[in-house]
Amino acid sequence: MMILIKLGGSVITDKSRYKVFNQETTARLCKEIASSGKGVMIVHGAGSFGHMLAKKYSLQLGLQDFSQVPAVAQVQHDVRELSLMVVEELIKVGLPAVSVPPGSCFVMDNGKLIVKDDETIRRLAHIGVMPVMFGDVVADRSKEFGICSGDQAMEVLAKIFKPDKVVFVSDVDGLYTADPKTHPDAELIEDVDGSSLDKVDTRTSTVDVTGSIRGKIEEMIKICGGSAECVLVNGTVPGRLEALLRGEDVICTKVRP
């Protein structure tokens, strides 16, 4: 039994302030994961360590002019810093882990992450060191560089390790009929399939170069691949992730292809 978990950028960072790490929340979530006793693999988002500067320099468009190159290096540096802070919290709770930066290990082709060889990731997992991937700037065959989202990293790991459950941890209770931060009458959708996407108002309130909530749901369905159970859960509520991992009934959205 393996559970693939994405710690979203909205929960491990303050998405509205450049490079602000939510250390306490991340430490608590890592503790909840360890306490659950489940076998897990973890990916995290880039949050304000990635999206702000990436957006400012339009890195998602690929090479436009060479003034972007220092920004590529700076964003790569910033998200690696975030990743080390996440890994440090995992190590502290007894989960040996190592940061595996997509931009240092892989390339993309027109925005699609290419993992020609997964031997390193497999061997790390085999010796008991969890490979932790994250959103990153990655060299791209077609446009010189581009953004690899944490969700793309999820897809790669799901293909390699075939998780039984895929959990997306963010700062909302699940998927709503509209953005609950701006629409108080928004309703939580407990179960989603492809068709329920039409009900969703997909405007988002925060900076995100990797796409909207709708894009994320479509990505989630792709990641599930028809076999894994796919869940969206609020990581800002203490205990909820742990309860979910233990198999208890919690407030969340379950996504089915």
Place this chain on the structure above:
Amino acid sequence: MMILIKLGGSVITDKSRYKVFNQETTARLCKEIASSGKGVMIVHGAGSFGHMLAKKYSLQLGLQDFSQVPAVAQVQHDVRELSLMVVEELIKVGLPAVSVPPGSCFVMDNGKLIVKDDETIRRLAHIGVMPVMFGDVVADRSKEFGICSGDQAMEVLAKIFKPDKVVFVSDVDGLYTADPKTHPDAELIEDVDGSSLDKVDTRTSTVDVTGSIRGKIEEMIKICGGSAECVLVNGTVPGRLEALLRGEDVICTKVRP
């Protein structure tokens, strides 16, 4: 014209104190490299961020028992922290760079680093972001894990990029007939070839799981590969690295195969 530079662990860290980064020295060396105006590629050692804990848990032997696994993750974490600090200094002086951790990207086979595919490294260099490798713990096909030295990373980069010059920056003026820190009568050898190795007393005074000075010289000769000029220079003396890079005559040891 490309120069491959190794910033040794003895110069960027205090090798006798766990995780002490020599920030000022590293910042100065990065400034000297940038001021020289030369095209460079940089590797760094692990120093006290790697060797102490690696030695304590005998990580160079590979898997002996599972109590080593948390230490594998901790050393990987520590050397990644060091690498980010080195990269930060490079970015500060206008050299876009990204940390490329061998243990996240590659595997070894019985202690030998295997780079099946160098597309990521080539593409990063192509867009103008210098891939910075370093000493790391790496998954190993034969013994589960092992130590990859900065010198092994040098060998890989030398093969890919065929540097005109290879420079090893450490805390001594070059190769001596004995360890100059403990033997005041030790003489600097200005030129070394394979035969002069016999003259060298190779006892070392500091912790290093990756081998002795003699091993390093043999490794250097291997890296030169017969074509590149190979130099050992003291990075603790301000200005010396920059003068060497500019092609001036400085106190150093030149190694010829």
